Amino acid sequence: MTPDKPLRADARRNRARVLAAAEAAFSAEGMAVPLDEIARRAGVGAGTVYRHFPTKEALFEAVIHERIEQFAKEARALSAAERPGAAFTAFLTRLVDQAMLNKALCDALEAAGSPVKPLDGTQRDIWAAFATLLAAAQRDGTVRTDIDLSDLRALLSGALAMERHARAGDRPPGRMTELLLDALHARR
Amino acid sequence: MTPDKPLRADARRNRARVLAAAEAAFSAEGMAVPLDEIARRAGVGAGTVYRHFPTKEALFEAVIHERIEQFAKEARALSAAERPGAAFTAFLTRLVDQAMLNKALCDALEAAGSPVKPLDGTQRDIWAAFATLLAAAQRDGTVRTDIDLSDLRALLSGALAMERHARAGDRPPGRMTELLLDALHARR
DNA sequence: ATATAATCGGAACGCGCGCCCCGGTTTCGT
DNA sequence: ACGAAACCGGGGCGCGCGTTCCGATTATAT
Numbered sequence: 116m117t118p119d120k121p122l123r124a125d126a127r128r129n130r131a132r133v134l135a136a137a138e139a140a141f142s143a144e145g146m147a148v149p150l151d152e153i154a155r156r157a158g159v160g161a162g163t164v165y166r167h168f169p170t171k172e173a174l175f176e177a178v179i180h181e182r183i184e185q186f187a188k189e190a191r192a193l194s195a196a197e198r199p200g201a202a203f204t205a206f207l208t209r210l211v212d213q214a215m216l217n218k219a220l221c222d223a224l225e226a227a228g229s230p231v232k233p234l235d236g237t238q239r240d241i242w243a244a245f246a247t248l249l250a251a252a253q254r255d256g257t258v259r260t261d262i263d264l265s266d267l268r269a270l271l272s273g274a275l276a277m278e279r280h281a282r283a284g285d286r287p288p289g290r291m292t293e294l295l296l297d298a299l300h301a302r303r
Numbered sequence: 304m305t306p307d308k309p310l311r312a313d314a315r316r317n318r319a320r321v322l323a324a325a326e327a328a329f330s331a332e333g334m335a336v337p338l339d340e341i342a343r344r345a346g347v348g349a350g351t352v353y354r355h356f357p358t359k360e361a362l363f364e365a366v367i368h369e370r371i372e373q374f375a376k377e378a379r380a381l382s383a384a385e386r387p388g389a390a391f392t393a394f395l396t397r398l399v400d401q402a403m404l405n406k407a408l409c410d411a412l413e414a415a416g417s418p419v420k421p422l423d424g425t426q427r428d429i430w431a432a433f434a435t436l437l438a439a440a441q442r443d444g445t446v447r448t449d450i451d452l453s454d455l456r457a458l459l460s461g462a463l464a465m466e467r468h469a470r471a472g473d474r475p476p477g478r479m480t481e482l483l484l485d486a487l488h489a490r491r
Numbered sequence: 492a493t494a495t496a497a498t499c500g501g502a503a504c505g506c507g508c509g510c511c512c513c514g515g516t517t518t519c520g521t
Numbered sequence: 522a523c524g525a526a527a528c529c530g531g532g533g534c535g536c537g538c539g540t541t542c543c544g545a546t547t548a549t550a551t
Binding site: 266272278295299 | 413
Binding site for chain 2: 527529531
């Protein structure tokens with residue numbers, strides 16, 4: 116299913132342009148950006164976008180997919196760290212930081228795990244890796260043990276909401292996330 | 304500007320019906336509910352709704368106003384408590400609990416303090432009272448002192464997001480909020 | 492060069508929703 | 522009881538957006 120058909124030259128060029136424009140637009144405005152705007156930025160008609168991606172959401176996932184996969188890879192790399200607690204903290208912090216720079220990432224992460232969208236294949240990897248980090252940090256004694264993967268998704272959503280709110284109010288970045296992480300430390 | 308004009312009997316009746324229907328609808332679905340739906344539930348045309356409330360948002364605020372005021376009153380009452388830390392905790396917990404039962408409250412509280420909406424008059428009261436509770440809890444040594452009102456709004460947003468996510472994933476209610484409150488305790 | 496098929500672009504459609512308009516109806520003072 | 526003023530309802534407008542359609546255009550094989 117990979118080689119399909121050799122795309123015509125102009126088609127390939129336009130597909131690339133659409134992807135680039137979509138990446139920029141989604142990153143800046145998230146899912147909220149109108150598809151026409153993406154087409155315009157790509158110098159292409161709306162019809163062209165739909166020939167390459169059946170739906171707006173498909174385009175969104177195509178754009179976010181490698182980004183998410185990259186984070187999943189980072190998480191897997193961190194799972195071999197000698198200090199699991201620090202690895203867990205670092206990963207969550209990094210996720211939040213990057214999401215603040217990329218509304219698409221924000222939208223993708225916040226949509227994760229809602230009952231209507233039972234964790235798309237792209238996201239399964241990152242959450243599995245995150246779960247591994249969590250488990251290690253808990254075994255390590257750094258993170259309280261009454262937290263599970265479902266809680267983690269809720270926590271991330273909360274962290275994103277808090278961080279977004281805080282920055283809109285000119286508060287220094289990262290503080291809210293640190294606060295949350297404090298709460299996750301094993302009870303004293 | 305209060306007595307304006309004595310409303311005609313049918314007008315007064317319809318206004319009351321609209322308010323009741325709006326309360327139910329907003330409570331169940333938040334701002335997302337279409338105005339036509341409210342009119343339908345009230346057994347009234349859309350035009351009638353707009354004769355009494357110039358805009359959908361005006362209707363929303365009319366509905367949420369007394370609710371918010373009531374919470375502000377509770378907060379002021381709690382500010383005389385002998386254990387400020389407990390009072391602060393109780394109020395935040397109560398706010399989150401109630402918001403989980405009332406999407407309108409949720410929407411109202413999350414919209415609070417965004418740069419585009421510089422804290423409407425209705426909300427000023429509740430946040431002022433909440434700030435008093437916060438200050439007392441900080442003086443009491445229960446809550447860390449590097450938190451201000453702006454942070455508090457962010458924290459509430461985060462708590463709502465976490466709690467919503469958690470309940471959608473069948474997690475017991477209140478845990479995420481407790482977690483956040485833990486983080487607010489003075490550093491050990 | 493020419494035929495063929497893939498591709499393009501943007502006009503057009505459907506839909507949902509906030510909001511306005513106006514002919515018909517109801518209330519209320521007299 | 523009756524006329525004027527207030528009020529009602531729901532059809533309709535405008536808008537934004539996702540998606541589709543189709544005549545024009547362009548790449549590619551021969």
